[in-house]
Each structure stands twice: as C-alpha cells, then as structure tokens.
Amino acid sequence: MSSHPTHDALRRRLLAGTALGAGSLALPGALREALAQTPLVVGVIYVGPRGDFGYNQAQAQAAAAIKKLPGVKVVEEENVPETAAVQKTMEAMINQDKASLIFPTSFGYFDPHMLKMAEKYPKVRFAHCGGMWTEGKHPKNTGSYFGYIDECQYLAGIVAGYTSKTKKLGFIAAKPIPQVLRNINAFTMGARSVDPSITTRVIFTGEWSMPVKEAEASTSLIDQGVDVLTCHVDSPKVIMETAEKRGVFCSGYHASQAALAPKGYLTGAEWDWATPYNAQIKAAQSGAPMPNFLRGGLKDGYVKMSPYGAAVGAAAKAKADEIKALMVKGGYAIFKGGLKDNKGAVVIPAGKNLDQFDAELEKMNYLVEGVIGSIPG
Amino acid sequence: MSSIPVPAGAPAAEPSAAALKWRALAEPLVPAAAALALTVLLFSAAVALAGFNAFEVWGLIVLGGFGDAFAWQNTLQRAAPLILTGLAVALPAQAGRVIIGNEGALVLGGLAASALGNVLAAAQAGAWLVWPAMAIAGALAGGVWIGLVGLLREKREVNETIASLLMSFIAIALFNQCVETVLRDPASLNKPSTKPLPDALLLPTMPGLDVHYGLLLGLLVALAAWAVMRFTPLGLALRVAGGNARTALGVGLPVVKLTIGACAAGGACAGLAGAVEVAAVHGAANASLIAGYGYTGILIAFAARFSPAGVVPVAILVGGIAASGSLLQRRLGLPDAAVTVLLGFAFVALIACETLRGRQFFKARS
Numbered sequence: 001m002s003s004h005p006t007h008d009a010l011r012r013r014l015l016a017g018t019a020l021g022a023g024s025l026a027l028p029g030a031l032r033e034a035l036a037q038t039p040l041v042v043g044v045i046y047v048g049p050r051g052d053f054g055y056n057q058a059q060a061q062a063a064a065a066i067k068k069l070p071g072v073k074v075v076e077e078e079n080v081p082e083t084a085a086v087q088k089t090m091e092a093m094i095n096q097d098k099a100s101l102i103f104p105t106s107f108g109y110f111d112p113h114m115l116k117m118a119e120k121y122p123k124v125r126f127a128h129c130g131g132m133w134t135e136g137k138h139p140k141n142t143g144s145y146f147g148y149i150d151e152c153q154y155l156a157g158i159v160a161g162y163t164s165k166t167k168k169l170g171f172i173a174a175k176p177i178p179q180v181l182r183n184i185n186a187f188t189m190g191a192r193s194v195d196p197s198i199t200t201r202v203i204f205t206g207e208w209s210m211p212v213k214e215a216e217a218s219t220s221l222i223d224q225g226v227d228v229l230t231c232h233v234d235s236p237k238v239i240m241e242t243a244e245k246r247g248v249f250c251s252g253y254h255a256s257q258a259a260l261a262p263k264g265y266l267t268g269a270e271w272d273w274a275t276p277y278n279a280q281i282k283a284a285q286s287g288a289p290m291p292n293f294l295r296g297g298l299k300d301g302y303v304k305m306s307p308y309g310a311a312v313g314a315a316a317k318a319k320a321d322e323i324k325a326l327m328v329k330g331g332y333a334i335f336k337g338g339l340k341d342n343k344g345a346v347v348i349p350a351g352k353n354l355d356q357f358d359a360e361l362e363k364m365n366y367l368v369e370g371v372i373g374s375i376p377g
Numbered sequence: 378m379s380s381i382p383v384p385a386g387a388p389a390a391e392p393s394a395a396a397l398k399w400r401a402l403a404e405p406l407v408p409a410a411a412a413l414a415l416t417v418l419l420f421s422a423a424v425a426l427a428g429f430n431a432f433e434v435w436g437l438i439v440l441g442g443f444g445d446a447f448a449w450q451n452t453l454q455r456a457a458p459l460i461l462t463g464l465a466v467a468l469p470a471q472a473g474r475v476i477i478g479n480e481g482a483l484v485l486g487g488l489a490a491s492a493l494g495n496v497l498a499a500a501q502a503g504a505w506l507v508w509p510a511m512a513i514a515g516a517l518a519g520g521v522w523i524g525l526v527g528l529l530r531e532k533r534e535v536n537e538t539i540a541s542l543l544m545s546f547i548a549i550a551l552f553n554q555c556v557e558t559v560l561r562d563p564a565s566l567n568k569p570s571t572k573p574l575p576d577a578l579l580l581p582t583m584p585g586l587d588v589h590y591g592l593l594l595g596l597l598v599a600l601a602a603w604a605v606m607r608f609t610p611l612g613l614a615l616r617v618a619g620g621n622a623r624t625a626l627g628v629g630l631p632v633v634k635l636t637i638g639a640c641a642a643g644g645a646c647a648g649l650a651g652a653v654e655v656a657a658v659h660g661a662a663n664a665s666l667i668a669g670y671g672y673t674g675i676l677i678a679f680a681a682r683f684s685p686a687g688v689v690p691v692a693i694l695v696g697g698i699a700a701s702g703s704l705l706q707r708r709l710g711l712p713d714a715a716v717t718v719l720l721g722f723a724f725v726a727l728i729a730c731e732t733l734r735g736r737q738f739f740k741a742r743s
Contacts, residue, residue: 049713077706079713082665084658088451089703095447097707108568108665112658130567175557177567206553363566377558 039073040101040285042066043093045086046078047106047234048209054235054254055208059105059129061255062273066281075099082108090117094124101284103277105129110144118142125290127280129273131362133292145276145294147302148356150186151327152269153230154334155305155320156251157190159266160228161198162316163249164191169200170221172231172239174208176375178364180232183269185368186334187230187251192370194319201226202373209234218242228266240265249311256306267320268306275301297356298327331355341366342374404739408730415726420719429709438719441704442697450587451703456696457588460595461650462674463681463688464602465523465643469537470683471606472639473619474527478541479647480671481548482522484662486515486648487655488552491571491662492560494655498575507578511652512594519648520641522548527640531633537640549667556663570663580657591653595692598646602685615639647671676720680727695720 042063050060056078067074075097080086086109093099100123104114107130118126118139126142133144160169169191173180188200201224203217215238218229222243229243230251237260243250244261252258252268276294283291296302305324308317326332333353341347347366348354354361367373392400421431442452465479490511497507526544529535562572582589606612618625618632619639625632650670655662677695681687702716 043707075707076710077703077713080703081668083654083668084454084457085668085699085703087658088454088700091447092441092451092700092703093707096441096704108663112573112660175569177569179567377554 039071040281041073041075041093041097041099042281043090043097043099043102044074044076045080045089045093045102045104045106045109046076047082047108048079050076050078052209052235053237053240053257053260054233056105056234057255058271059103059273062271062277063103065274066277069278069281071285072281080106082106082113084113086113087117090114090126091120094121099124101125101127101280103127103129103280114142115139125280125284127276127290127294131295135292138292140292141290143280143290143292143294145273145280145302147271147295148297149269149271149303150182150334151297151332151356152303152305153183153186153253154190155324155327156230156267156269157187157192158194158320158323159308159312159316160187160230160249160251161191161194162313162319163266163311164198164228166225166227167195167198168224168226169198170218170224170226170229171200171202171371172214172217172221172229172233173202173204174210174233175206176204176377178362181364181367181375182361183232183253184371185364185366188368188370189334190323196370198370200371202367202371204373204376205233206376211235211238214238215242219246222246222248252306258306258309262310264311265306265309266312267308270304270306272301272304295357298324299330335361340369342369342371344369400739404734407739408727408733411733412723412726412730415730416719416723419722419726423718423722424715429711434705434709434711434715437704437708438698438701441701448697448700451700452693452697453586453588453592454696455699456692457592457595458650458654458670459673459677459692459695460592460599460689461646461653462670463677463692464595464599464674464685465519465647465650465671466674466678467681467683467685467688468602468643468646469523469527469636469640470678471612471615471619471685472636473622474530474636474640475538476523476526476541476640476643477538477675478526478543478545478548478671479519479523479644479674480667480669481541481545481552482519482644482647483651483654483671484552484666485522485548485651486519487651487659487666488555488560488571488662489518489648490515490652491574491655494574494578495572498578504578508580508656511656512649515648515650515652515655516645517648519651520645523644523647524637524641526644527637530640531636545671552662552667553664560662562661565661565663568663570661573661574656578656579660580653589653589657591650591657594649594653596689598649599685599689602642606685647674676724680724682731694723698723 044063046056046059048056050056063074063076066072075093077089080089090102093102110128110130110132114126114128118141122141128144131144131146171184173184184202191198201221205213205217214233218239228249229239231239231253236253236257240250240257240260244264249264249266250261251266255270256268258265279291279294335348335354337348337352338350339348424431424434442448462479466476469476493514494507494511497510526537526541529540530537556571557569560571561569580589614630615635618630618635622632654666659665677688677691681691698716698720705711705715
C-alpha cells in the first residue's frame, strides 16, 4: 500500500517552517515528544497458539515486526475462542492496556464480536483479517486486510509439477469454503500448466485444526501414490512432518514450515502481514482515517513464497520465477476464460479472464479439472 | 485414620460440646482452605521455576479476575455458560450417573434454538415469545439427547459415561452437517452459519451490567435445582436412587424414571446454555458454538462435588481465572497454558483435600 500522503506533506511543511524561526518549531517538537511518550498500544488476538507453524504464526510474525517500530507497544493474547471471550479480550485490551488499535486475527471474530465492540468503542480501530469489510455496511473504525495467496499456491503448483514423479499431488483442506477451494484450484492449475496429466487428490478434514485427521489424510494420500503434499489448514505442522517422515515432498502454507521438513520442503505460500499491519499503524499514528479495505498479492507485499528447498530443480525455479515476475508486474490472471470444473462444466465463460480482485472469485464453489475429489455437503 | 484429632500432650478427655460444634462448622471450610493453600503453593512454585515473580502473577490474577468492576463483568460473562454446563453434569450425578458428553447437547440446543428462532422471527413474533420458545427448544434438544444416554444405560446397560461422550461426537457431526447444508445461510460464504437472528431478538445485557441475561438464567436454574434437591420428596428420592439403587427399588422408588429424568434434566441445562449462546452472543449457530463449555462443565461439577449450588461459585472462580489468564498473557507474556496449569493444580488440590472431610476429628464420638 502506498504511504499516506497527508502525513509526509505535513512533515515537509514543518521542515519548511524552519525558515519562519525557531519559535514556530518549538510547539510541534514538544507535541511530537509528548506523542512519543504515550506509545500507540496495539492489541493482537490469536485464535490458536502463536507458535503453530501456520495461520497464527504468520500473524505473530507481523506482530513481532511492528514491535520494533518506535512509539508502538504490542500486547498479545493467544488461544482466544470465537465466543464472548474475544469480546472481553478486546474490551480488556482497551480498558486495561489502553489499546487504540486492535488486530482480531481470526475470521470468526468479525461478526458479531468485533462489530459489537467497534460500536461500543468508536474511537478504537479494529483491523480484521479476512475480506469482510463492506462500505456502507460496516463502521468506519473497522476494516479488513487480506491477501491473494492463490498466486503463491499457483507458483507452488508449478514447483510441485516439476518435482513430482508420480504426477499425483495431494491437498489436505479444512472446509470447502471459497477461500480454500481457490487455493486448491490455483495449486492444481499451476501444476497442470507444467504437465496436464498431473492430478490433485483432495481430502477435506472438516475442521480448521484437527491434527489426527490431518495425519491420517497425509498417510492415506501418500499410500495412494501422492509424492507432493500441501494443505490449507490452520497448522500444517503434522502434514509436513508426515510427508518428511514418509520421504515425499511437501509445500507449505500460511508460514514457512521449512524447519519441519528440511529434505522435502519445496516452497510454500506465506502471508506477509507486516504490510497491512504497518499501513494501519502509520495511519493510526498520524491520525489519518483508518484504511478500511487492504488487499494485495505478491505485487503489494501481502503474500510471499518460502525460499526454494534443496530438492527444487533449476527448471522449476526458472519457470516459477518467470510467472512470479509477471504477477509482480500486475495483471496476471490465474482464472482464465474457458475454465472447466472437474465435472466437465465450463465455470468461467470463454474469453473472460477474472482479475485477482474480481468478486466472482470470492464465491468460488467448484473444483477445477484435474482435482480428484468433490465438495462435501 | 482416627488418631489425628487429639493433639499430643492434651488430656485424653472428650472435647466439650462447644468444641465439637466448632469442629462441625469447620468441616466444610478446612478442605477448601487447605486446597487454596496447596494451590497457591504449587502454582507459585511453578511460576517461580519458570522465571516469573509469583507475587506479581498473583496480583494480576486477582486484578484481572476480581480487581474492579470491569474485571467482575469479565468474570461473570465468562462464568454464565459454565453455570449451566456445570449443572448439566451435577444433575445426573445426583442419580449416580457420570455424564461427560454435554458439549454435544449444548450445540444441538443452540441449533434447535437458532432454527426455531428464525422461523418465529420470519413470522414477525415478538421477543417475549421468541426467547422462551428458543429456551424451550434448546432445553428440549439437549434433554432428549442426554435422556437417550440415560435410556441406553437403564434399558440396555450401556455405560453412560462412554455413551455420552460418543453421542457428543455424533451430535457435533450432526450439528456441522446441518449448519453446512440444510440450515446454512447462503450469505455465510467462508464461515457456514445458520441465518442470524434480527438484532431486536438478541438477548440484551442486564441493567447496569455488561453481562447478558444468561447469567441470571443460570443462577435461577441452579437455585431451582438446589431447592428441589434440598426441600422436595423428588430430591430425596433422587438422592436415595443415586446413593443406593437397590435400597431405592426396595422402598418402591421408580429408579429408572428418576435416573433417566436426571440425565434429561442435565442435558436440558446444556441445551439451554447453547440456546443462550445463540440468543445472547452469536446470533446464529455455527462452529464457534463448539467452544468446550460442555467439557469445562465436567471440571466444575466435580470441583463443586456435584452440588447444584456449589456449581455457581466454582463457575465464577473458573470464569475469573480465565479473565485473569487474559491479563497475564498481555502483561507478562505468560503462555495461555499458565492458567490451565493453575486450574489443574486447583482441581487436584480440591479433590485431594476433599479426603479431609468426614474425618473423625469433625464428629462427635459415639
């Protein structure tokens, strides 16, 4: 996101003011000192443990990054369920810690919990992870940040496509919701752009965090001949560990799990939440209105790839880097016209490419050609 | 163990009547005080070993859970569902049944309440019709579910503890299936939910308090359960059936009915908790309802020695510890597990110190 112009402009004007004499500068200087003495207190709330090698760790990494900023104090709380408990945690951060900017990072915190608190505390800013904020419907002191991580999944698919020998990939998914389906589809399309004979087997566990089922699904997929595993669950830990133990490759999600699978970790689709966190803090510190809708992909620094692992070949790197460069340049469409689902129906009419920010993609309810599996329910 | 009471060197005379009266009064207090002391000792040691200042930690626990008006509201809000789920375990226990699967009854109660609430809301029914209807729907769903567990036990000799746990898993699967398919609000794309209740039908907070009416409901149900157990023939019959089923049958008590009824009453409490969560907190039924309140209720009931009245203070204590755990994380960076350790120590100490009760020391010699 671009830096906020009013803040820079103000500073420039102040600098120019030097010419007007020391007197005029003394006041803003004192003001600035006073501001530095009362730091911006930022609350970060996690639904699971901060060190989960996944969803929560990605948020905690951003929290760790903003702790280093001058004039910022961070208070954190982990394992906060999506119940009245999170409302009380937000209130406690406001009352007990004097927080004025809160990052409730779990999807389920938004409605009704965060909206209720935002109404009660209109001076506090609430920045939620997800894509829920809607102009005119939600308060101005709330906002959403999210990233187009399917770009990374597409690139990870390319790498998997080059690396797989069995041409069978495995995807362990939590729930068949649009965000998850989009990742499964992007990963599969990336792989099939390398070799159209590649297929992805998908298993839905039904829960965001269910390590036993995830381990069972990993074993089952590997037994079926899958040699690259990836996932969309809150903590990919057990999946990566199982893949490494069984001697197959894996591709990470949310944060880097390279440390868990030093031999088989190819790459991974990671969030880079420091970008939206910084944008919110900059606005809060300067008193600028809250940015309500922050979104971006590789180009904007909202998502990133894990560094390539040892097993990734030169051809895979070259191809993935080439597509990545196109994505960073902007305008690269993953979901192109003529796309078919795995039942043979055309889901995007020919000649109509969907941009990453197209709202159509947020309602995805299909698995593309090449995915073996079906949407339960 | 009957040799403890008389202090060494004291004359072996019978204690005076006044002393015996004091000892009888002390009987329920001594185990609690001992448990408290033991908990403080153990947790302080653990905290100190982890490199934190135990005094600071205890200060924050008191401050975060009970230190000011905000802390109390925080605590009571967290305690509200736990009173009902504690009762859900305590009531079947009166009839000697150990039910641990109330999480399932809770989510089914929430689902039933949400479904009926939406039907009535669509028919433009007012809050004073919708709320009782939702409460009844929730209690019925939970009551029937755990009543089935009681039935399995009484008619088919299926162990109720295991059966209730397995039934809980089935209930949660059923709940997820309904929320994600037939009862799903099509607008809930990334978090499958039932249709949210209109704002006007959400259960408000109590006047002057930032805690919803679910707390009052829990207190009233606990009070009623206590009164029934204490003052009615039904309560006496339940206690006899729970204490010794053979004796109860011998005196002609309907043990099977009593036991199934106690199980159903417990399930109804859990279902009611689910209905309150939907009406007061979530507005809809979705996976957030599966928050573990049902399982926490097991601990609460055990720590309260299955006393319906005792469930209330224990639930408030657990709510307070949860509230202070929040503050400990934010102020000292203690891990979330810290309060779990504290709760663990507290419950082990409570159960261990319970063995002090009933000792000869507290009783007049015959």
